[in-house]
Amino acid sequence: MKALVIYYSRTGNTKIAGEAIARELGCDVEEIFDTVNRSGPIGWFMAGRQASGKMLTKLQPLKKDLAGYDIVIIGTPVWAYTMSTPVRTLLAENKDKIKKVAFFLTMGGRGDATTFQGMEEVCGKKPVATLALLTKNVKNGTYVEAIKKFAGSLKA
Ligand SMILES: Cc1cc2nc3c(=O)[nH]c(=O)nc-3n(C[C@H](O)[C@H](O)[C@H](O)COP(=O)(O)O)c2cc1C
Known part of the structure; x- marks a missing residue:
């Protein structure tokens, strides 16, 4: 199975x-x-505002084509109980290219469930693992x- 961590x-x-995860x-x-x-x-403040406002951003061009992978494993920090603005943008712009998806996140302490739920909604796909x-x-x-x-659950 060809996998990409992004x-x-x-x-x-x-x-x-x-x-x-990619090494594993x-x-x-x-x-x-x-x-x-x-x-x-200021970057921190704007990040919080844009994340809670579900806004999108302009990403630098991706090097990889997500359509070329059997599974895409997408990671984000939690911002204001949801995904970061760059990851919201990635999902919105590439959801039709993604076959299977898994999510991971890092957070200070709260917001994992709402973040995963939001990612699933934007992507339109249920993750195989989180x-x-x-x-x-x-x-x-x-x-x-x-x-x-x-990683083991993704290999199985
Ligand atoms: C704007 C902003 C909002 C955040 N909101 C949350 C939050 O709602 N819940 C939480 O647990 N952590 C929150 N954090 C903390 C980050 O999720 C945490 O530090 C994460 O590990 C950062 O990942 P990074 O180093 O990959 O950017 C927030 C951080 C930022 C910058």
């Missing part, structure tokens, strides 16, 4: 998770880049077992 990460946590699966991986600068306090990680577990390295289990 993720957005503002401050690196979702990147750590995404790269680890031995599959392609791509980081999504926004054209909007989201650094600093993984929610706490930022603190990503930072202290105790996320590895969860990633192995998630």
